[in-house]
Amino acid sequence: MSEQQFRFDDGAAYERMMGTWSRLVGDVFLDWLSPRPGLRWIDVGCGNGAFTEQLIERCAPSDVVGIDPSEAQLAFARSRCNPKLAQFRQGNATALPFPEGRFDAAIMTLVIFFVPDPAKAVAEMVRVVGPSATVAAYAWDMLRGGSPTDPLWEGLRTMGVKQTLPPSPEASRIENLRDLWTNAGLEAVETRQITVSRTFPDFENFLMTTRSATPALSAAVASVTNAEQLTTQIRQRLSVDADGRITYAARANAVKGRVPT
Numbered sequence: 001m002s003e004q005q006f007r008f009d010d011g012a013a014y015e016r017m018m019g020t021w022s023r024l025v026g027d028v029f030l031d032w033l034s035p036r037p038g039l040r041w042i043d044v045g046c047g048n049g050a051f052t053e054q055l056i057e058r059c060a061p062s063d064v065v066g067i068d069p070s071e072a073q074l075a076f077a078r079s080r081c082n083p084k085l086a087q088f089r090q091g092n093a094t095a096l097p098f099p100e101g102r103f104d105a106a107i108m109t110l111v112i113f114f115v116p117d118p119a120k121a122v123a124e125m126v127r128v129v130g131p132s133a134t135v136a137a138y139a140w141d142m143l144r145g146g147s148p149t150d151p152l153w154e155g156l157r158t159m160g161v162k163q164t165l166p167p168s169p170e171a172s173r174i175e176n177l178r179d180l181w182t183n184a185g186l187e188a189v190e191t192r193q194i195t196v197s198r199t200f201p202d203f204e205n206f207l208m209t210t211r212s213a214t215p216a217l218s219a220a221v222a223s224v225t226n227a228e229q230l231t232t233q234i235r236q237r238l239s240v241d242a243d244g245r246i247t248y249a250a251r252a253n254a255v256k257g258r259v260p261t
Helices: 011-033 050-059 071-080 118-127 150-158 174-183 203-211 215-222 227-235
Strands: 040-044 063-068 086-090 103-109 129-140 187-200 246-258
Touching: 011 050, 011 103, 011 129, 011 187, 011 246, 040 050, 040 118, 050 063, 050 086, 050 103, 063 071, 071 086, 103 118, 118 129, 118 174, 129 174, 150 203, 150 215, 150 227, 174 187, 174 246, 187 203, 203 215, 203 227
Parallel strands: 040 063, 040 103, 063 086, 103 129
Antiparallel strands: 129 246, 187 246
8 A cells, every 4th residue: 555545636526526516425524523613723624725725614723724645636735725814834733833822723624544543643732732622534435335435446356456555444433433532632522424415417427526536446447348337346436316316425523622720
C-alpha cells in the first residue's frame, strides 16, 4: 500500500464525488453538533474545503483554519472560501502546528481512516482546543458497507480485484470512534449513524464520477481487462428508475465529545 494511493491532489475530481457526498452528510452532522456562532474552528484534513465552506455558511465562525497534507487540495480550498474567515495550511493530523487551546472546536470529516495513528490525531485535536471545546468527526462506515464507493468495489471483488483499504479502516467503526474519544479524555461522548442518498442522472455519470473518488479506486478500475464484465457486475448492484437515474445510499458514523473544564 503506497501513500500515493490515498493522496488526493485533484480538488475538482474530489468535488464531483466526495465533496458532494460530504456536504450531504455535513448538513446532518452540523445539525447534530448545533454549535453556537463565533467559534474558532480547526478543520483537520480539510481537503478541497468542501466541509470548510459548509461550516462557514452554516455556523458563523469567527475564523476557521483548514489543515491538509496536499498543497493542491489546499489551493482549491483557498479558491472557494472567504479568505477573511478561512486560512489553509499544509500539515499533518498527528502533528498540528498550533499551540494548546488555540481553537474552540475541532472537526475531522472523512479523514480518520486515512490516519496511520488515529489515537494520536484525536489527542492532537484535544490539545489545540480549550476547555469545554467540542471535538467531533464523521467517517464512512467502511468495513460495514457504508462507503459511497462500495458499488464499484463490490463489482471489482467479483472479478478478483482486492480492495485497497486505507491505513486505519477499523477506526470508522462506531464503537471504535467512541473508544477513541473516550480514551482521549473527552466527556459527554455521543455517537450516531448518518445515512444519506444521492441521485445520478444515469449510469455513465455515476461510473465516471465514482471511479475517480480515490486514486486507489481509479487504479483498480483501470487494472480490469474486461471492462464490459465489470460494468455488468456494477449495474447488477444498483437500482435504476424509469428515467435511467441511479439513487443509492451511503452511511457514515459520527462522534462528538467535550473537553473537560
